[in-house]
Every structure is written in C-alpha cells, then in structure tokens.
Amino acid sequence: PMQLFLSHLTLSYFRSHQNVRIEGDGRPVALYGPNGAGKTNILEAVSLFSPGRGLRRAAAADMARRPDAIGWKLTGHLRSQAQIHEVEIEAQGDASRQVKIDGKPASQLALGQRIQTGVATDKQSALSKHGFIAVCCPDHDAGGAGYFRFV
Numbered sequence: 794p795m796q797l798f799l800s801h802l803t804l805s806y807f808r809s810h811q812n813v814r815i816e817g818d819g820r821p822v823a824l825y826g827p828n829g830a831g832k833t834n835i836l837e838a839v840s841l842f843s844p845g846r847g848l849r850r851a852a853a854a855d856m857a858r859r860p861d862a863i864g865w866k867l868t869g870h871l872r873s874q875a876q877i878h879e880v881e882i883e884a885q886g887d888a889s890r891q892v893k894i895d896g897k898p899a900s901q902l903a904l905g906q907r908i909q910t911g912v913a914t915d916k917q918s919a920l921s922k923h924g925f926i927a928v929c930c931p932d933h934d935a936g937g938a939g940y941f942r943f944v
Contacts, residue, residue, distance in 0.1 A: 797872070798871075800817050800818065802817070802868070804867055806861055806865045808856055837856070841882050856884065864883065867881070867883070878907060
C-alpha cells in the first residue's frame with residue numbers, strides 16, 4: 794500500500810496555537826501534554842487535510858485563535874512515495890475555508906481526490922489507521938507540563 798503522510802505541518806493562529814511547526818518522517822506521532830495544551834487542536838488541524846468539516850465539524854470562524862480572531866492558516870506537505878504536495882488551508886473572518894494545492898486554489902474534495910484517502914466518518918480512527926498520527930493521554934506529570942513530546 795502507498796504510504797501517505799504529513800512531513801510538515803504549521804498551524805498559524807489556529808485554535809489555541811499562535812504558531813506551531815511539526816516535522817514528521819512517516820512514523821507515527823504521539824502528542825503528549827496536560828489537558829488543555831492543544832493536542833486535540835492539532836488533531837483537528839490534521840483532520841482538515843481530508844474532505845469534510847474536520848474532527849469537530851466546526852465553522853471556520855470558530856477555529857481562529859482567541860482573542861486574536863484575525864483568521865488562521867494551516868500549511869502541510871503531503872508526501873507519498875512519488876510526490877510531495879504543499880497544501881494550504883486558511884480562513885479569514887467569517888469566510889469559509891480556502892484550500893490551495895501547490896499554490897493553486899482547490900476544493901476540499903479535490904484535496905481528497907489528490908491524496909486518494911476517501912472519506913471516513915471517524916476522523917481520529919482514519920488518521921490513526923493511515924499512520925498520520927496517534928494520540929496518547931497525558932499523565933499530568935510536572936515534567937511534561939506545557940510541552941508536546943513528538944516521538
């Protein structure tokens with residue numbers, strides 16, 4: 794089977810994250826941190842790289858970092874064995890999400906067709922199954938407070 798993964802993910806003013814950059818190499822990723830650190834927000838960002846309304850089915854305006862509310866942007870490099878596609882997903886104000894694939898405007902459906910993943914009803918299971926990301930529950934130790942650990 795073709796391996797498909799996000800080799801780069803940047804969240805700008807998305808939910809609780811002002812500016813986060815995550816690098817991947819195709820291996821599973823574990824997110825670790827205390828409750829409220831933004832782990833699920835990262836999962837939601839990853840879920841927007843497939844067709845549909847995302848993990849929480851939220852409106853684009855609700856995904857903006859508060860109190861800034863200046864819009865948000867996600868950038869990712871989708872890699873397969875033979876291709877790399879730069880994908881940008883963003884929203885400004887109350888406008889709907891806009892998608893660009895390799896710098897050209899595209900629909901969310903076109904993104905799904907490009908990466909050939911199909912639509913899953915349980916986004917977390919689908920992301921886990923395809924090796925995009927795995928989630929670990931935090932154990933609230935002081936050493937991990939406020940940090941994500943990427944393995």
